[in-house]
Amino acid sequence: MKKKAGKVLNFVLIFGTLLIVLLVGINGQEMGAAVEAMRSMGGRWIVLALAAYALFGAGDAFSLWFFLRRQGCRVPFLYLLFVANAGLYYSNITPGASGGQPMQIYYLHKKGVPLGLASSALVVRFFSFQAMLSVIATVLWIGHGPFMAEQIGSHMWILIVGYVYNIVLVIGLLLVALKKGIVRFFINLFVKIGVRLRLVKDPAASTAKWEDALNTFHDSILLLKGHPLDLAVQLVAGGAQLMCLMTVLYFIYCGLGLEGVTYGQLMAMDVAQYVSAAYIPTPGASGAQEVSFSMYFGGIFPDGIRLAALLLWRFFTYYLSLLVGALITVGYGWRVGKGRKAIMERPKDA
Secondary structure, eight states, rough: HHHHHHHHHHHHHHHHHHHHHHHHHHHHTTTHHHHHHHHSSSSHHHHHHHHHHHHHHHHHHHHHHHHHHHHHEEEEHHHHHHHHHHHHHHHHHSSSGGGHHHHHHHHHHHHTTHHHHHHHHHHHHHHHHHHHHHHHHHHHHHHHHHHHHHHHGGHHHHHHHHHHHHHHHHHHHHHHHOHHHHHHHHHHHHHHHHHHHTTSOOOHHHHHHHHHHHHHHHHHHHHHHOOOHHHHHHHHHHHHHHHHHHHHHHHHHTTTTTOOSOHHHHHHHHHHHHHHHHTSSSGTTTTTTHHHHHHSSSTOOTTTTHHHHHHHHHHHIIHHHHHHHHHHHHHHHHHTTTTTTEOOOEOOOO
């Protein structure tokens, strides 16, 4: 009953946010101009925006395919595209994207992939994406710092919080990979604090749960330790995924007939917006995405067009994935576990 109520609440938050944005646009008399702006967007730019987001999802599937293949596990790429889209769907409807990876592990295991290997593939993909997010955000900030400061203004502290959060996350992942003892110390410390605050009822079970997650991630990174080329491929795939996602907004900008802001400047702002909103624990960062977009892109998308840009951007990068993910999960998910299972081979040498 609680799970069902939680799902309903998530969907209310997701589509409630969209409704609020539309109502604000109507009250501000921007809706008419927004509709006209969307009508003027050429089909070529719509196709390019769709292609960019499709490549983002395909990059997820490629990362899984490459890792599993290198570990001697052959899974059809088409099935991994299903797993990638299902993961995006469940990530987008659960707080903090918490439902995506568990469902992907479930679907991989139903296809015959061992649980440990499925978990490792997803952990490596997550680490590679977050690491490249930190690197690309830093490079773009250095290259377009003055422009970003001018656009963001007094809201710069939001970006700094998100940036520091992501850097700490990547450093934490590296510590898990290289220094299990340090992480184990913090696990025990946090469990003890949780017991004192009466947040943890079973300290032994909580410790065991975090120890298991620690061992899974550590073992995952060890799989790549002797294969630097494999790690490089994962990092490049993660960086390419991020840039495909960010390029969607550039195509929207061009499609709305705007000019004056370079591709690099727009990418810098888009990455900054992503970093600022990604740590908000609501489904799809709903609410935070819309608010941060309005704050960061007020000087890039003029009045009358800004609402159109926001609606198009959220449609291509969020609501479309909800629709496609739901259709794929329902329409194809029933076949999970049927057909040819994963073929286990001897892991390939780098």
